[in-house]
Structures are given as structure tokens and as C-alpha cells.
Amino acid sequence: MAEExxxxxxxxxxxxxxxxxxxxxxxxxxxxxxxxxxxxPVIGFLxxxxxxxxENRTYxxxxxxxxxxxxxxxxxxxxxxxxxxxxxxxxxxxxxxxxLRVIMGELNRIASHLIFVGVTPMDCGALTPFLYxxxxxxxxxxxxxxxxxxxxxYNYIRIGGVAKDIPPEFIPKCREFLDIFEEKIRxxxxxxxxxxxxxxxxxxxGIITPQLVYDYCISGPSARASGVNFDIRKNDPYSIxxxxxxxxxxxxxxxxxxxxxxxxxxxxQSARIVAQALDHLPDGEIRVKVPLKFKPNPGEVYSRRENSxxxxxxxxxxxxxTKPFRIRARGxxxxxxxxxxxxxxxxxxxxxxxxxxxxxxxxPEIDR
Amino acid sequence: xxxxxxxxxxxxxLISLGLSVALADLVSQIGLAVFVFSLLCVLAxxxxxxxxxxxxxxxxRFGPMMTGWHxxxxxxxxxxxxxxxxxxTPTVADRGVFFWAPVIVFTCAFAAxxxxxxxxxxxxSDLNIGILYIIAITTFTIIGLMMAGWGSNNKYALxxxxxxxxxxxxxxxxxxxxxxxxxxxxxxxSMNDIVAAQSGWAGFRWNIIFQPLGFxxxxxxxxxxxxxxxxxLPEAExxxxxxxxxEYSGMKFAMFFLAEFVNMFTVSAIATTVFLGGxxxxxxxxxxxxxxxxxxxxxxxxxxRWTFPRLxxxxxxxxxxxVLLPLAFVNIIYVGVLALWLK
Numbered sequence: 116m117a118e119e120x121x122x123x124x125x126x127x128x129x130x131x132x133x134x135x136x137x138x139x140x141x142x143x144x145x146x147x148x149x150x151x152x153x154x155x156p157v158i159g160f161l162x163x164x165x166x167x168x169x170e171n172r173t174y175x176x177x178x179x180x181x182x183x184x185x186x187x188x189x190x191x192x193x194x195x196x197x198x199x200x201x202x203x204x205x206x207x208x209x210x211x212x213x214x215l216r217v218i219m220g221e222l223n224r225i226a227s228h229l230i231f232v233g234v235t236p237m238d239c240g241a242l243t244p245f246l247y248x249x250x251x252x253x254x255x256x257x258x259x260x261x262x263x264x265x266x267x268x269y270n271y272i273r274i275g276g277v278a279k280d281i282p283p284e285f286i287p288k289c290r291e292f293l294d295i296f297e298e299k300i301r302x303x304x305x306x307x308x309x310x311x312x313x314x315x316x317x318x319x320x321g322i323i324t325p326q327l328v329y330d331y332c333i334s335g336p337s338a339r340a341s342g343v344n345f346d347i348r349k350n351d352p353y354s355i356x357x358x359x360x361x362x363x364x365x366x367x368x369x370x371x372x373x374x375x376x377x378x379x380x381x382x383x384q385s386a387r388i389v390a391q392a393l394d395h396l397p398d399g400e401i402r403v404k405v406p407l408k409f410k411p412n413p414g415e416v417y418s419r420r421e422n423s424x425x426x427x428x429x430x431x432x433x434x435x436x437t438k439p440f441r442i443r444a445r446g447x448x449x450x451x452x453x454x455x456x457x458x459x460x461x462x463x464x465x466x467x468x469x470x471x472x473x474x475x476x477x478x479p480e481i482d483r
Numbered sequence: 484x485x486x487x488x489x490x491x492x493x494x495x496x497l498i499s500l501g502l503s504v505a506l507a508d509l510v511s512q513i514g515l516a517v518f519v520f521s522l523l524c525v526l527a528x529x530x531x532x533x534x535x536x537x538x539x540x541x542x543x544r545f546g547p548m549m550t551g552w553h554x555x556x557x558x559x560x561x562x563x564x565x566x567x568x569x570x571x572t573p574t575v576a577d578r579g580v581f582f583w584a585p586v587i588v589f590t591c592a593f594a595a596x597x598x599x600x601x602x603x604x605x606x607x608s609d610l611n612i613g614i615l616y617i618i619a620i621t622t623f624t625i626i627g628l629m630m631a632g633w634g635s636n637n638k639y640a641l642x643x644x645x646x647x648x649x650x651x652x653x654x655x656x657x658x659x660x661x662x663x664x665x666x667x668x669x670x671x672x673s674m675n676d677i678v679a680a681q682s683g684w685a686g687f688r689w690n691i692i693f694q695p696l697g698f699x700x701x702x703x704x705x706x707x708x709x710x711x712x713x714x715x716l717p718e719a720e721x722x723x724x725x726x727x728x729x730e731y732s733g734m735k736f737a738m739f740f741l742a743e744f745v746n747m748f749t750v751s752a753i754a755t756t757v758f759l760g761g762x763x764x765x766x767x768x769x770x771x772x773x774x775x776x777x778x779x780x781x782x783x784x785x786x787x788r789w790t791f792p793r794l795x796x797x798x799x800x801x802x803x804x805x806v807l808l809p810l811a812f813v814n815i816i817y818v819g820v821l822a823l824w825l826k
Binding site: 241243246306310312313464 | 538541542543544638639642645646712713715719721722723724789790791792793794795796797798
């Protein structure tokens with residue numbers, strides 16, 4: 116041939132306005148046709164400087180800000196912050212308060228995983244499961260609404276306990292939800308887990324090896340899908356998690372398919388925990404009296420808890436005043452996003468979307 | 484009530500009014516074309532509404548409810564809204580290509596209906612190469628999509644255009660081969676002959692009875708041809724935002740949108756004519772049978788869309804070349820053996 120055919124790499128901006136970047140993430144892709152040669156995540160579009168704002172507020176005022184830290188699991192973020200503050204001043208939460216925290220935390224985990232179970236198929240082109248999971252999530256939202264009046268940002272878990280006791284109709288409603296929930300999970304599995312197209316799209320795609328899990332500090336369900344058996348609820352129990360009987364679902368392949376299944380099974384386990392907590396819910400106080408101008412002991416503390424996306428840690432420095440000296444919050448998504456470029460090299464755009472969704476990356480947690 | 488006698492009566496009326504035969508032919512042909520075109524426009528509007536209702540009910544929603552009875556006028560309102568929208572041409576776009584792309588897609592989508600028998604005697608022109616003509620003309624749609632992808636000068640659109648080209652090259656082959664089986668049995672490419680060959684025997688001469696494999700292959704390939712999920716890669720929303728039509732707005736977008744629904748009706752109409760016995764059926768007038776069967780096929784395609792995830796681009800190719808194509812050859816061999824045995 117006299118003139119050789121020549122191809123050029125194409126640089127494409129995926130985001131910040133893109134339907135499947137789960138918030139405002141920008142991915143600078145270098146493409147060879149459809150194949151990704153390089154992927155560079157650009158973050159910071161959703162930065163709200165929550166950590167800095169907390170430094171100018173009292174501890175009680177920080178809690179609503181922590182709601183916005185990661186709005187899919189507001190309860191858990193409240194809880195992580197309160198855990199740190201309580202650890203600093205050795206506050207013991209009353210029994211009923213702990214049980215209510217566990218119930219709300221696990222319901223919130225189910226709600227968050229329901230979003231995942233709905234959104235991940237949507238990113239693979241199946242639009243319907245999204246509406247199904249939101250139908251179930253709605254019931255959880257109703258439960259939250261009847262307890263604390265809010266549906267997304269709850270400001271429910273407070274330092275020393277919880278804000279309000281549950282209304283009498285909460286327990287029957289919650290049991291009703293748990294009864295139908297197992298059947299609904301089977302519906303999602305019927306729609307997706309056995310679907311050949313779903314298997315083709317997800318099985319063997321975006322494999323995270325256990326080594327990669329350690330290298331990038333991947334935590335939560337994404338790590339457990341790779342077979343890394345680490346769950347803070349079991350390995351470093353906080354609150355009263357050592358009293359409940361539940362399993363940690365593990366994957367073997369570390370691919371998108373396993374990450375999906377692990378989360379689906381985690382919903383089952385969370386439902387088990389909620390059922391046990393409802394059975395043993397004691398009477399009594401829901402929180403200890405903590406002064407409005409709460410002043411923890413000076414010092415620094417790191418507390419962590421298992422969020423639905425991974426390890427949620429809060430590092431809190433107190434100088435003994437009414438305001439925190441410094442807060443640094445850590446969410447799982449930040450490390451997960453860092454691992455994405457490593458995984459997607461050589462794969463296709465459609466795979467990138469599937470992997471991004473399967474890691475359950477959410478931007479507010481990264482940008483804070 | 485059959486419609487063909489009415490058209491015949493109008494034709495006779497024109498003759499009796501003193502028109503020459505050539506002129507009466509011309510007038511009736513133009514009249515028929517206008518009739519088919521407006522029928523399809525109404526059908527496309529109806530299909531958009533229908534898809535929204537079906538998707539809503541599959542997803543446990545209501546769908547449009549506000550405009551008219553259960554929102555029947557929703558698409559009319561949408562079309563009116565789109566007419567009022569600004570028609571934007573990007574400054575960096577290739578203006579000519581960008582302008583003609585939706586026109587080509589729209590025209591080709593409608594041109595296929597020249598040879599489709601809507602009922603007994605209801606066919607604009609019974610070409611002796613009818614099925615070949617349809618396959619040729621529907622393939623032209625892809626040229627329009629590629630033009631849209633290239634002319635927009637947008638990377639997402641370009642990827643969408645590329646995907647649609649790759650898709651049609653792969654799926655046109657099994658599609659043609661699956662129809663080939665029917666042509667072999669019928670011995671004619673004329674749509675009227677194909678329908679006539681399936682009449683009688685209380686429906687047991689429909690080609691789907693003898694060639695179920697061919698029908699399945701056709702449906703899969705036709706879904707890809709009409710760019711529907713699980714093969715909607717050219718406009719994969721979650722990957723390419725909107726694919727080839729990302730830069731289009733206003734009426735140009737509406738033309739793409741309408742063409743998509745007309746294409747869906749086309750592939751369903753071909754499935755009806757070739758495999759499901761066309762307009763054959765007892766009691767009801769023939770055009771009702773045709774419409775009923777075709778709409779049932781459209782429903783199946785919509786059902787696919789709201790149930791399945793989307794395939795990846797390489798899996799799509801693999802499926803076409805490694806699974807569908809060999810199966811299509813198997814079908815042809817089977818039909819050949821069957822035809823010999825029936826003789």
C-alpha cells in the first residue's frame with residue numbers, strides 16, 4: 116500500500132454533565148474507537164466544604180451538615196459523626212437508643228442498596244428495575260418520615276442517642292415491609308441475576324483482585340465481592356452489632372456481577388438484623404442528656420463504621436470548645452474512584468459505565 | 484368492512500366523472516400515498532403514546548394522564564411543543580449533512596410502506612421484488628444515522644453513528660437470510676404472493692408454524708434493525724447520552740423520533756406479512772387483522788425494551804456473526820429439506 120491508513124486516539128470528556136456519572140464527575144477518556152486507553156477522573160464539582168463549615172458550628176449543628184455528606188445514607192453519616200463525638204467524651208448511649216440506631220442504620224443501608232440495585236441495571240440499559248426498587252425504597256422513606264419527619268436528610272441520630280422515639284405504628288409497618296421484602300428481592304434477582312444479557316454484560320467485567328483491594332484501600336461490599344472478608348460490623352464491632360446474628364455475603368470473582376450479588380444479599384442480611392432488633396427492642400430512655408453547648412474532652416479520635424459504600428470514618432479533633440477544631444470525614448467512594456482508571460484500561464465505554472455503577476460510586480461523598 | 488371496494492368505488496367514480504384512465508390512475512395513486520402517509524403519521528403518534536403507557540404500566544406508573552383521556556393527546560402536544568422549539572445547527576457542524584440526515588431517515592422510514600399489504604387489495608404497489616425493496620430501503624435509514632453522527636461533529640454522535648453502521652452490517656445478513664426461507668417456500672418476492680401462500684388451513688399455513696426458527700431470528704435481527712433495546716447501541720443513553728441525535732433539536736429531533744417509531748411499525752408489519760399470515764383471518768375485515776397482528780408485534784418489541792438490559796458493542800457483533808448467522812443457515816437448510824419433502 117502506498118499510503119498507510121492511520122488512526123488517531125480521541126479524547127472525550129465524559130461528564131460533568133452525563134447521565135451515568137452519578138453526580139457530577141468528569142472522566143477524561145482517551146479512546147481508540149470504543150476502547151478506553153486512558154481514564155482520568157476529575158473531581159471537585161460537588162465540593163461544598165462540609166468539613167470546613169463544621170469548624171464554625173457547634174456539634175449539634177454539625178449533624179445536619181453530615182446528612183449532606185452522603186445523602187443516600189444520611190443516617191449512617193449522622194451516626195459516624197456521633198460515634199466520634201461520643202467516643203471523645205465517653206458517652207454511653209442507652210439501650211433503646213442503640214437499638215433504634217441499628218434499626219434506622221440498617222433500613223438506611225437497605226434504602227441505599229435499593230438505589231444501587233435500581234441504578235446499576237439502568238446504566239446497563241434496563242430501565243425498569245429502577246422503578247421497582249424505588250417502590251420498595253418508598254416504604255422505608257415512609258418509615259423514616261413517620262419517625263423523624265424527613266425523607267432524605269434525617270438529622271435523627273444525635274450525640275447520646277436518637278432525636279425522637281418511634282411512633283407506635285412504626286413496628287407493624289416495618290414488619291410488614293420486612294415480610295414482603297424477601298419476595299421483592301427475589302423479583303429483582305429473577306429480572307437480572309439469571310438474565311443472559313445481564314450476565315454477559317457483568318460477569319468477568321471489571322475484575323478487582325484482592326491485591327487491588329489492599330492497594331487502593333477499597334472497602335465495603337466492593338471489597339467483599341473480591342473475597343476480602345472485612346466488615347467493620349463483624350471485625351471491629353461498634354454499637355451493639357455483636358449481639359446480632361447475620362452473615363457477611365462474600366463474592367469470589369470480584370467482577371461487576373459479584374458486586375451486584377453481594378449487595379443484593381446484604382439487603383437480606385440487613386433485613387435480618389432489623390427483624391432481630393425489632394424483636395428485642397427494649398423500653399427505656401432513647402438518649403442521655405447532653406447539653407446543647409456540648410463540649411467534648413479535648414483530644415483527637417478516629418471512629419469508623421460500615422457504611423453501605425464502604426468504610427465511613429470520621430476523624431475528629433476537639434480543643435474542648437463547643438465547636439470541633441477539625442473534622443475529616445472519609446467515605447468509601449474516594450478510594451473506589453481512584454481504582455476505576457486502573458480497572459477500565461483496555462475495556463469499552465459500556466464497561467466503564469457498568470463498572471462505575473457497580474462500585475456504587477457517589478460524588479457527594481468524594482467531593483464533600 | 485373491507486376498504487378495498489371503497490377505493491375501487493372512488494376510482495370508478497373518477498372514471499365516470501370523465502377522467503382519462505391515466506389521469507385517474509395518477510390521482511388515485513397520489514390519493515393513496517397521502518392516505519398511507521397520514522395513516523402512518525397518526526400511527527406513529529399513537530405508538531409514542533402507547534409506548535409511554537406500556538412502559539408506565541410495566542414500571543407500575545400511570546404515564547401521561549393529563550392531556551385527554553389517559554393522556555391520548557400527549558404526543559400531539561409534544562409535537563406542537565417541538566414545532567415551536569428553536570432549530571439549532573451547531574456552528575462546527577457540517578451544515579448540509581446535518582440538514583439532510585433526518586430527511587433521509589424520515590423518507591426511508593415511510594418509503595417502505597409502498598409494498599406493504601395493509602389488507603385485502605390494500606397495497607400501494609405490488610412490486611414483484613417487494614421484500615427485496617423493503618430490505619433495501621430500510622437499510623438506507625442507517626446512512627441517515629451515519630450522516631447525523633458525522634455531520635454533528637460531536638464525539639458522542641460519531642460513536643453512535645459508527646455503532647449504527649457496524650450494527651446494520653452485522654444484522655442485515657441474518658435478517659435477509661431468515662426471510663429467504665419464506666421466499667424459498669413461496670417462490671415469489673411479491674408481498675401479495677407471500678400473504679396469499681399463507682391463507683387457508685385455519686391459520687396453519689402461516690410461516691411461523693413451519694419456520695419458528697426463522698421467525699425468532701427475524702425478530703432478533705429486526706429489533707437490532709429498529710435500534711430497540713437490547714440493541715439500542717447507537718443511542719445508548721447511559722453511554723453516549725443520546726448517540727447520533729445528540730445535537731438535534733426541535734422538529735429535526737422529532738423527525739428522528741417519529742422515524743424510529745415508524746421503523747418499529749415497519750419491522751412488525753414485515754413480521755406480520757411474512758411470518759404471521761399477513762391480513763389473513765376469519766370474521767373481522769382484513770385490515771383489522773393486519774393492524775391487530777402488527778400492533779401485537781409492536782407490543783412485543785416494546786416489552787423487550789422495558790425488560791432487557793443492553794448488550795455491549797462487541798457482544799452484539801459476536802451474537803450476530805457467531806450465533807444468528809449460523810442459525811440462519813441452519814434454517815435455510817431446514818426449509819430446503821422441508822420444501823423438497825412437501826413436493
